[in-house]
Amino acid sequence: MNHTTFETPVVSRARTVERLVAGQPTSDGAGVKLTRVLTNTLQRRLDPFLMLDAFGSDNPGDYIAGFPDHPHRGFETITYMIAGRMRHRDSAGHEGLLSNGGVQWMTAGRGVIHSELPEQEEGRMEGFQLWLNLPAKDKMRDPWYRDIPSGEIPEFTRDGVQVRVIAGASHGVPGAVQRDQTEPLYLDLHLEPGARFEQTLDPALNAFVYVYRGGLSIGDTAVPVQRMALLANGGDTQGIVLQAGEQPTRALLIAGRPLNEPIAQYGPFVMNTRDQLMQAVEDFQNGKLA
Known part of the structure; x- marks a missing residue:
């Protein structure tokens, strides 16, 4: 979905990088190999985001078993597929096929059991899963x-940057999904060599950038491939400025308004208190999430 009318933000006071974070190799589901970019140690700092996983492999052995039936309660999962095909089924009766460039946005709410299984036996499987907390x-x-096919994700191109607006808004272009309380911004940026991109950001939002192709700079900080730049908060900043290096670069820019509520997590359940977690486990064991 292409848009040709957009605003031109001016960011004269840009955020800086607080620190760079390297993801942790791990596996999940039935042994799918992935990199946990946003770990639980960053949940308070990057509230309302709970987790970001990056997965990418040309080896079917790394992904073919997928993510069989598993429960969730208390948050939202946003799966963005760069390459490959994944079938979603859940206990609320939803089913969809996630393919190249598409997004699957699921609100677990009081509870759902779902599976995400590859519908390919060879080739590349690559994408991201982001966990967004619920108030x-x-x-x-x-x-x-909601399944959002690639063609339904608003996008625009300007000054050597293609912007896919999954959530929030950029340059006056509203994204595919909006959320009132957490106000997530989720952009997939494709920058030509040397291209520059500016995005206004409320200084109260927590934000980070993850580079998954090429490399870029944020102010004086170089952000290489497979690194997350955690953006500094505070002050009277207006937004962020990204400058691509000498290679074509792709990066995710993600921001959200912190909930500032207690976070209690036990595996796939994220609530506010330990008692609520114990109730979630009990409900799952008693078949009340099905």
Whole structure:
């Protein structure tokens, strides 16, 4: 979905990089190899985001078993597929096929059991899964699900940068999904060599950039491939400025408004108190999430 009308933000006071983070190699589901970019040690700092996993392999042995049935409660999962095909099924009766450039946005709410299984036996499987917390008042809401094919993701190109607006808004172009309380911004940026990109950001939002092709600079800090740049908060900054290096570069820019609520997590359940977690486990064991 292409848009030709957009605003031109001016960011004269840009955020700096607080620190660079290297992801942790791990596996999940039935042994799928992935890199955990945003770990639970960063949940408070990057509130409302709970986790970001990056997966990418040309070896079917790394991904073919997929993610069989597993439960969630209390947050949202956003799966962005760069390459490959993944079938989603859940206990709320939703089913969809996630393919190149598409997004699957699922609100677990009070609970859902779902599976994500590859529908390919060879070739590259690559993408990201982001966990976005729900406010306390919404943790027990009804589950919700939306498949967003690649062609339905708003995008625009300007000054050597293609911008895919998955959530929030950029340069006046609204994204595919909006959320009132957490106000997530989720951009996939494709920068030509040497291209520059500016994005206005409320200084109260937590934000980070993850580079998955090439490399870029944020102010005086070089951000190489497979690194997350955690952006500094505070001050009277207006946004962020990204400068691509000598290679074509692709990066995710993600920001959100912190909930500032207690986070209690046990595996696939994220609530506000230990008692709520124990109830989630009990409900799962008693078949009340099905």
